[in-house]
Amino acid sequence: MVQLVCSEFDEFEEALYGVQGRYVLHARQQRDWQLNVVDLNGVALMSGREGAATVYTGVGLPGYFNIFVPLTGHDTTVVDGHAFNRRRIGWMVPNAMFHIDAKRPASWLTVAMSCERVLRWAAVRNDEFDFSMLHRNMVSNAHRNIAPLIWLARRLFYIETHTPEVLHTESAEHDARMEVMDVVFRLLLPIDPLHAGARHSRDHREILKRALELLEALDIQSVYTEDICHATCASERTVRNVFNEYLGMSPHRYLMVRRLHAIRFAIRHAGPGDTITSICSRFGVWDFGRFAGQYRQHFGVLPAHSLRSVKAVAQR
Incomplete structure (x- = not known):
């Protein structure tokens, strides 16, 4: 993780990710x-705390989309002439200029997403994605509460600081990346995951059959919602509706529950050198605190207690 504390804004300016621009200070640094x-x-994800009231004129770097969320100074922040409040978010596209005017020292959160990742995310949600947003900057009210994005960012910063090795495996990065993008686009798009209707009539039973066949054929840790969409030739919205209709939960939650059961099975068959960290890393778990809570909610015991019980029986 890049962690920077500096007394001058020049170094801060050069370290910004996904954008390139220039600060002009309104007043003396505080x-x-x-x-x-x-x-x-x-x-x-990038979290910044500015040292002075500023005007920032920048441009999104080629290959990156950015979302901008003020954490403080909402009522004194203006983006491209639009005054902010606690519900507003900014969206910046590659190669487009933008201006951020903060009348007092502010803190903010941005998420930079590569064009490749965004287009891949949109491809399996093309019946609900607004492709016009790929070509223009915009400032708008979020369609949902911004708090989940801020909470998720804080968890990622904390884990990156204390246990980065847990976060930076291929499967853990994929899970974290998809969770961040899902939260971001739920803010940007008017998506109702429970009641959105599919545009095209499809055989929902056949979609569910293909999805469950895929889950049985592959290891649970390697399957994601986008894999189900590709295997069933259905959009993410349609897959979501099918899972809610027949299984009573979203595909994301269904995969999470299956993963909990797979981890429980791995714990119950753990070897002498296995730890909770080593087992969970095989399944892409990056937030151990949240995972432990989910495990206890489903099975009534913490995963560490389950592993201790297994090893105690093995030693008898």
Whole structure:
């Protein structure tokens, strides 16, 4: 993770991820400049704390989309002439200029997403994705509460600081990356995951049959919602509707529950050298605190207690 604390804005300015631009200070600097970046291989979260009231004129770098969310100074922040509040978010596309005017020192969160990742995300959701947003900057009210994105970012910054080895495996980065993008686009798009109707009539039973066959054929840790969409030749919206209709939960939650059961099975058959960390890393778990809570909610015991019980029986 990039962690930067500097007394001058020039170093801060040069370290910004996904954009390139120039700061002009409104007034004398009041505090140090701070920057944290977590890179998830194509999706990066950046948290900044500015040292003075500023005007920032920048341009999105080629190959990156960015979302901008003020964390403080909402009522004194203006983006491209649009005054902000606690519900507003900014969206910046590659190669397009933007201006951010903060009348007092502000803190903010951005998420930079590569064009490749965004287009891949949109491809399996093409019946609900607004492709016009790929070509223009915009400032709008979020369609959902912004708090889940801020909470998720804080968890990722914390884990990156304390246990980065857990986060930076291929499967863990994929899970974290997809979770971040799902939260971001739920803010940007008017998607109702429970009641959105599919545009085309499809055989829902056949879609579900193909999806479950895929899950049985592959290891649970290697299957994601987009894999189900490709295997069933259905959009993410249609797959979501099918799972809610027949299984009573979204595909994301269904995969999460299956993964919990797979981890429980791995714990119950653990070897002498296995730990909770080593077992969970095989399944792409990056947030151990949240995982432990989910495991206890489903099975009534913490995963560490399950492993201790298994090893105690093995030693008898």
